[in-house]
Amino acid sequence: QSVLTQPPSVSGAPGQRVTISCTGSSSNIGANYDVHWYQQLPGMAPKLLIYGNRNRPSGVPDRFSGSKSGTSASLAITGLQAEDEAEYYCQSYDRSLSGSVFGGGTKLTVL
Amino acid sequence: EVQVVQSGAEVKQPGESLRISCKGFGYRFTTYWISWVRQKPGKGLEWMGTIDPSDSYTKYSPSFQGHVTISADKSINTAYLQWSSLKASDTAVYYCARRGAGGINYLDPWGHGTLVTVSS
Numbered sequence: 001q002s003v004l005t006q007p008p009s010v011s012g013a014p015g016q017r018v019t020i021s022c023t024g025s026s027s028n029i030g031a032n033y034d035v036h037w038y039q040q041l042p043g044m045a046p047k048l049l050i051y052g053n054r055n056r057p058s059g060v061p062d063r064f065s066g067s068k069s070g071t072s073a074s075l076a077i078t079g080l081q082a083e084d085e086a087e088y089y090c091q092s093y094d095r096s097l098s099g100s101v102f103g104g105g106t107k108l109t110v111l
Numbered sequence: 112e113v114q115v116v117q118s119g120a121e122v123k124q125p126g127e128s129l130r131i132s133c134k135g136f137g138y139r140f141t142t143y144w145i146s147w148v149r150q151k152p153g154k155g156l157e158w159m160g161t162i163d164p165s166d167s168y169t170k171y172s173p174s175f176q177g178h179v180t181i182s183a184d185k186s187i188n189t190a191y192l193q194w195s196s197l198k199a200s201d202t203a204v205y206y207c208a209r210r211g212a213g214g215i216n217y218l219d220p221w222g223h224g225t226l227v228t229v230s231s
Contacts, residue, residue, distance in 0.1 A: 046156065
């Protein structure tokens with residue numbers, strides 16, 4: 001059971017918009033710790049997608065955006081493309097555990 | 112180019128010891144902490160712990176404390192993850208990643224991963 005909760009799967013047709021939620025608690029996201037998002041393509045290492053709740057590293061398309069409110073965060077992907085099919089993970093810091101925590105991951109399927 | 116490069120895949124028997132490595136390139140190694148992340152087959156990411164290469168201060172996840180040892184040799188820009196007695200349940204891909212500067216805990220870049228297979 002992951003400290004951060006994500007839906008196991010989401011799907012959308014090419015061109016559509018999807019969102020992936022990441023729900024935490026007052027010990028992590030709700031304690032004002034930043035949320036970061038990673039994309040893991042099949043058979044590959046994870047790649048940083050969003051850091052500091054809403055910032056995109058250089059090279060990440062602006063189709064990807066992040067937000068945070070209260071004890072939750074969200075990743076939005078607009079203009080879905082086949083290449084977006086991957087596993088997505090959120091990450092934050094948990095003060096009770098005194099370390100980083102990940103969500104369980106969400107598999108995005110592009111229909 | 113900033114990158115972290117991991118050692119190759121390992122096949123070990125239960126009870127054996129193992130040390131895998133992660134070498135930093137293209138940046139000042141002592142400025143950024145290195146974290147280790149486990150991914151069991153078909154499962155999600157698990158944060159194991161982190162090390163400050165400047166003084167080898169380490170912090171472990173409670174789930175991994177006492178089961179693994181994280182260390183670093185700043186003279187050769189390399190961090191390590193080691194086991195003294197492997198179990199079949201340690202079979203997984205292990206990633207190292209550079210943590211953001213200034214205490215920001217995002218991980219970037221990631222190594223390619225080291226597959227550790229423990230089987231008799």
